[in-house]
Amino acid sequence: METAIFEQLEQLARDLGAFKAKVIPTKDVPTDASFRTLCEKNTCHSYGMNYGCPPDVGTVEEVLEALYSYQYILVYQYVGELEDSFDFEGMTAAGDRHRALVYRFRDEADAGITLPRRLYLGAGGCRYCKTCARVTNEPCRFPEKRLASLESYCVNVSQLAKAADMKYINGQNTVTYFGGMLFDLQ
Numbered sequence: 001m002e003t004a005i006f007e008q009l010e011q012l013a014r015d016l017g018a019f020k021a022k023v024i025p026t027k028d029v030p031t032d033a034s035f036r037t038l039c040e041k042n043t044c045h046s047y048g049m050n051y052g053c054p055p056d057v058g059t060v061e062e063v064l065e066a067l068y069s070y071q072y073i074l075v076y077q078y079v080g081e082l083e084d085s086f087d088f089e090g091m092t093a094a095g096d097r098h099r100a101l102v103y104r105f106r107d108e109a110d111a112g113i114t115l116p117r118r119l120y121l122g123a124g125g126c127r128y129c130k131t132c133a134r135v136t137n138e139p140c141r142f143p144e145k146r147l148a149s150l151e152s153y154c155v156n157v158s159q160l161a162k163a164a165d166m167k168y169i170n171g172q173n174t175v176t177y178f179g180g181m182l183f184d185l186q
Protein backbone atom coordinates (compact mmCIF):
# COMPACT_ATOMS: atom_id res chain seq x y z
CA MET A 1 0.00 0.00 0.00
CA GLU A 2 2.84 2.37 0.89
CA THR A 3 4.47 2.00 -2.50
CA ALA A 4 1.19 2.43 -4.35
CA ILE A 5 0.46 5.75 -2.63
CA PHE A 6 4.02 6.96 -3.15
CA GLU A 7 3.76 6.16 -6.86
CA GLN A 8 0.34 7.80 -7.08
CA LEU A 9 1.67 11.05 -5.56
CA GLU A 10 4.82 11.04 -7.68
CA GLN A 11 2.83 10.37 -10.85
CA LEU A 12 0.31 13.11 -10.04
CA ALA A 13 3.11 15.67 -9.63
CA ARG A 14 4.71 14.59 -12.93
CA ASP A 15 1.35 14.61 -14.74
CA LEU A 16 0.84 18.22 -13.62
CA GLY A 17 4.20 19.34 -14.96
CA ALA A 18 6.87 18.40 -12.40
CA PHE A 19 10.16 17.32 -13.96
CA LYS A 20 10.87 14.83 -11.17
CA ALA A 21 9.07 13.72 -8.02
CA LYS A 22 10.02 11.34 -5.25
CA VAL A 23 8.79 10.38 -1.78
CA ILE A 24 11.44 10.08 0.94
CA PRO A 25 11.15 9.62 4.71
CA THR A 26 11.00 12.95 6.50
CA LYS A 27 13.85 11.88 8.78
CA ASP A 28 16.10 12.22 5.70
CA VAL A 29 15.14 15.87 5.10
CA PRO A 30 18.20 18.09 5.72
CA THR A 31 17.41 21.24 7.67
CA ASP A 32 19.49 24.15 8.84
CA ALA A 33 18.26 26.48 11.56
CA SER A 34 20.60 29.22 10.33
CA PHE A 35 18.38 29.70 7.27
CA ARG A 36 16.07 31.72 9.47
CA THR A 37 18.81 34.35 9.76
CA LEU A 38 18.68 34.77 5.98
CA CYS A 39 14.90 35.38 6.16
CA GLU A 40 15.47 37.92 8.92
CA LYS A 41 17.76 39.89 6.61
CA ASN A 42 14.60 40.49 4.56
CA THR A 43 16.22 40.91 1.18
CA CYS A 44 12.97 39.62 -0.38
CA HIS A 45 10.85 42.15 1.59
CA SER A 46 8.48 39.39 2.75
CA TYR A 47 9.66 39.01 6.34
CA GLY A 48 6.75 40.05 8.55
CA MET A 49 4.72 40.87 5.43
CA ASN A 50 3.34 37.45 4.54
CA TYR A 51 1.61 34.79 6.64
CA GLY A 52 3.50 32.15 4.66
CA CYS A 53 6.87 33.57 5.77
CA PRO A 54 8.71 34.05 9.05
CA PRO A 55 8.05 35.09 11.71
CA ASP A 56 4.38 34.14 11.15
CA VAL A 57 5.10 30.54 10.09
CA GLY A 58 6.38 29.86 13.61
CA THR A 59 9.69 29.81 15.43
CA VAL A 60 12.55 27.64 14.18
CA GLU A 61 11.78 25.15 16.95
CA GLU A 62 8.10 25.05 16.02
CA VAL A 63 8.61 24.53 12.29
CA LEU A 64 11.25 21.84 12.81
CA GLU A 65 9.05 20.02 15.31
CA ALA A 66 6.13 20.22 12.86
CA LEU A 67 8.23 19.07 9.89
CA TYR A 68 9.72 16.03 11.63
CA SER A 69 6.33 15.07 13.08
CA TYR A 70 5.35 13.82 9.61
CA GLN A 71 6.40 10.42 8.30
CA TYR A 72 7.15 11.27 4.67
CA ILE A 73 7.67 14.09 2.21
CA LEU A 74 6.92 14.11 -1.50
CA VAL A 75 9.62 16.25 -3.11
CA TYR A 76 9.04 17.54 -6.62
CA GLN A 77 10.78 20.00 -8.89
CA TYR A 78 9.74 22.25 -11.74
CA VAL A 79 12.31 23.19 -14.38
CA GLY A 80 11.74 26.34 -16.45
CA GLU A 81 13.59 27.28 -19.64
CA LEU A 82 15.34 30.68 -19.82
CA GLU A 83 16.66 32.64 -22.80
CA ASP A 84 19.92 33.21 -20.94
CA SER A 85 21.16 33.55 -17.37
CA PHE A 86 20.01 37.21 -17.25
CA ASP A 87 16.45 36.37 -18.24
CA PHE A 88 14.80 37.70 -15.08
CA GLU A 89 11.37 37.87 -16.73
CA GLY A 90 11.75 34.21 -17.64
CA MET A 91 12.65 33.39 -14.01
CA THR A 92 9.55 35.20 -12.76
CA ALA A 93 7.34 33.49 -15.33
CA ALA A 94 8.79 30.09 -14.41
CA GLY A 95 8.18 30.91 -10.72
CA ASP A 96 4.54 31.67 -11.55
CA ARG A 97 4.21 28.37 -13.40
CA HIS A 98 5.78 26.53 -10.49
CA ARG A 99 3.34 28.17 -8.09
CA ALA A 100 0.44 27.18 -10.33
CA LEU A 101 1.75 23.61 -10.25
CA VAL A 102 1.92 23.66 -6.44
CA TYR A 103 -1.66 24.93 -6.12
CA ARG A 104 -2.99 22.51 -8.73
CA PHE A 105 -1.16 19.62 -7.11
CA ARG A 106 -2.66 20.59 -3.77
CA ASP A 107 -6.19 20.74 -5.21
CA GLU A 108 -5.91 17.41 -7.00
CA ALA A 109 -4.16 15.59 -4.16
CA ASP A 110 -6.73 16.89 -1.67
CA ALA A 111 -9.56 15.74 -3.92
CA GLY A 112 -8.18 12.39 -4.99
CA ILE A 113 -5.77 10.99 -2.39
CA THR A 114 -6.92 10.17 1.13
CA LEU A 115 -4.29 10.68 3.82
CA PRO A 116 -4.64 11.18 7.58
CA ARG A 117 -2.53 14.35 7.59
CA ARG A 118 -0.62 16.52 5.13
CA LEU A 119 1.11 19.89 4.81
CA TYR A 120 2.03 21.50 1.50
CA LEU A 121 5.17 23.61 1.10
CA GLY A 122 6.25 25.68 -1.90
CA ALA A 123 8.90 28.18 -2.88
CA GLY A 124 8.71 31.75 -1.58
CA GLY A 125 5.88 33.02 0.59
CA CYS A 126 2.17 32.56 0.08
CA ARG A 127 0.96 34.25 -3.12
CA TYR A 128 -2.62 33.03 -3.05
CA CYS A 129 -3.89 36.61 -2.74
CA LYS A 130 -2.45 39.43 -4.80
CA THR A 131 -1.50 41.22 -1.57
CA CYS A 132 -1.23 39.16 1.61
CA ALA A 133 -3.52 40.31 4.42
CA ARG A 134 -0.44 40.40 6.67
CA VAL A 135 0.57 43.66 4.97
CA THR A 136 -2.45 45.41 6.51
CA ASN A 137 -2.47 43.27 9.67
CA GLU A 138 -5.80 41.66 8.84
CA PRO A 139 -6.41 37.93 9.43
CA CYS A 140 -5.42 35.53 6.64
CA ARG A 141 -8.30 35.47 4.14
CA PHE A 142 -7.94 31.79 3.23
CA PRO A 143 -6.16 29.95 6.09
CA GLU A 144 -6.78 26.58 4.41
CA LYS A 145 -4.96 27.85 1.29
CA ARG A 146 -2.01 29.42 3.05
CA LEU A 147 1.28 28.09 1.74
CA ALA A 148 4.67 28.38 3.41
CA SER A 149 7.95 27.66 1.70
CA LEU A 150 10.39 24.81 2.21
CA GLU A 151 12.98 27.42 3.17
CA SER A 152 10.76 28.96 5.86
CA TYR A 153 10.70 25.46 7.42
CA CYS A 154 14.53 25.61 7.40
CA VAL A 155 14.82 22.94 4.70
CA ASN A 156 18.20 22.95 2.97
CA VAL A 157 16.77 22.56 -0.54
CA SER A 158 20.06 21.86 -2.32
CA GLN A 159 20.70 18.98 0.09
CA LEU A 160 17.07 17.90 -0.17
CA ALA A 161 17.55 17.55 -3.93
CA LYS A 162 20.43 15.13 -3.31
CA ALA A 163 18.38 13.17 -0.77
CA ALA A 164 15.64 12.78 -3.39
CA ASP A 165 18.08 11.81 -6.21
CA MET A 166 17.49 15.08 -8.05
CA LYS A 167 19.75 17.82 -9.36
CA TYR A 168 19.46 21.22 -7.70
CA ILE A 169 20.40 22.89 -11.00
CA ASN A 170 19.23 21.29 -14.24
CA GLY A 171 21.52 22.72 -16.91
CA GLN A 172 22.42 26.02 -18.53
CA ASN A 173 19.57 28.47 -19.18
CA THR A 174 17.15 26.77 -16.84
CA VAL A 175 15.76 27.60 -13.44
CA THR A 176 14.59 24.96 -10.96
CA TYR A 177 12.01 25.38 -8.21
CA PHE A 178 11.02 22.85 -5.56
CA GLY A 179 7.79 21.96 -3.82
CA GLY A 180 6.91 19.43 -1.16
CA MET A 181 4.08 17.71 0.62
CA LEU A 182 4.65 16.40 4.12
CA PHE A 183 2.29 13.56 4.95
CA ASP A 184 1.46 10.60 7.12
CA LEU A 185 0.13 7.25 6.00
CA GLN A 186 -1.23 6.39 9.43
Ligand code: SF4
Pocket residue numbers: 050051052126127128129130131132133134139140141142143145146147
Ligand atom coordinates in the same frame (compact mmCIF):
# COMPACT_ATOMS: atom_id res chain seq x y z
S1 SF4 B 1 -4.13 33.10 1.68
FE1 SF4 B 1 -3.87 35.31 1.21
S2 SF4 B 1 -3.90 36.31 3.23
FE2 SF4 B 1 -3.55 34.11 3.61
S3 SF4 B 1 -1.30 33.85 3.70
FE3 SF4 B 1 -1.93 33.49 1.56
S4 SF4 B 1 -1.70 35.48 0.53
FE4 SF4 B 1 -1.74 35.87 2.76
